Amino acid sequence: MRVSPLSPCLARRAWLIGSGAAALALAACGSTQRAEPYASNEWLQSGANRIANLALRDNLQSVRRVQISLYRRNPREWRKWCGSADEAIQRTWESISQNAPLPQLHGAYGIDAVRLAFETAPKPFEGDRVAALVVGWAALLKQANGDTWEQNMLDGVSAENSYRAARNFEISLWLIGSKTGPDGQPLLLATEISERGRNLLVDRELSKVVARLDLLAAQADEKYRRAALDFSQNWFLGSLGPFLSMVPK
Template structure:
């Protein structure tokens, strides 16, 4: 092989190695799954947002159980058992008997009902998780035949905001908070609930905006493609 051919080859190899070295892992990437071949980029982003929102719900649940152990003691032998049972029912779509099978906003209302005798934290988790699923096109994992429901995502965001306010404002007959959540005092600061619920609201609002933009752009993209397909061949004939 001549020197004239060696130089381009060396340059290509060097650029390739530089490109590989420039790649940085976020330590959040997941290996490809079989189901991803049925997902568009928008589906993948929606599924990642749902994953992160469900993780936020888990963090809030753990924080609330730590500060309100009486709740999980109403029906489980340990906090871990209560968490496991709640998520097993949620992911399998099993109605929770203690809230009468309520989901979404109905489960959240039950959590703050003074007459409710069940696990208020579990009711909140069921309410939030099922709202998130509904906003995600009523599925835990979108494919190209699914999509985010912009209206449901927007409503879910507002319901999460209301939940955060109710956690602070709703009191029992002794004027005590129904659930201890956020704490800023001389004893310390516990902002897990506020922080995670705020993240959920932000993600849901972003997904609602993206869903609205998706349909808006679809019409514009169609018009642009039609126009360029019709006019572009003639524009190429015009001397520059």
């Protein structure tokens, strides 16, 4: 039995279908998978809690990327107390997760740690400026998240703290790009300019953090505003709803 060849029209159609399937497969492989399996503690979280926790997760990831980038351009910082950048990163985040202050910060926390990172007078800060920034930023993010690493229905975003944290991140970004030491050299190098172009990772990631914090602040502010309106609407409809339903349309 001889198999007849496909006509030019059918062959072209088969080629288009195959190409489309291949393109869809490649798109699926390259897409970002944001979905996560349900956790046992999620039933204690509202939708707003979940969004806040995801924003905190992404903000902490951005801070970690900034730390890696700053260490690559400022190796003198991690060399002040560690044998490698990876060790400095690990010890910094262990300090954050275990709530164990780094000795070199002398008890500074939150915005005080951020200020310490840029201290030049009367006595320059001799510790790791990058680690000080990361510890301070993490504390600001935790405070904005209701002073917890994971919200549940008893927690909520502080609109004031979120707004204040966003402004402090903006100021930090400006100080990284402008603050110099007594010798006139930048305290921290952030932007890389080379033959390959400009690397603006620090600017990009910190700008993302600012945007997320501003959105959370607006959402938290709107939540309390809408609570009063929803209460009034529910009371009005609950009281007059049966009467209004009797009115002919």
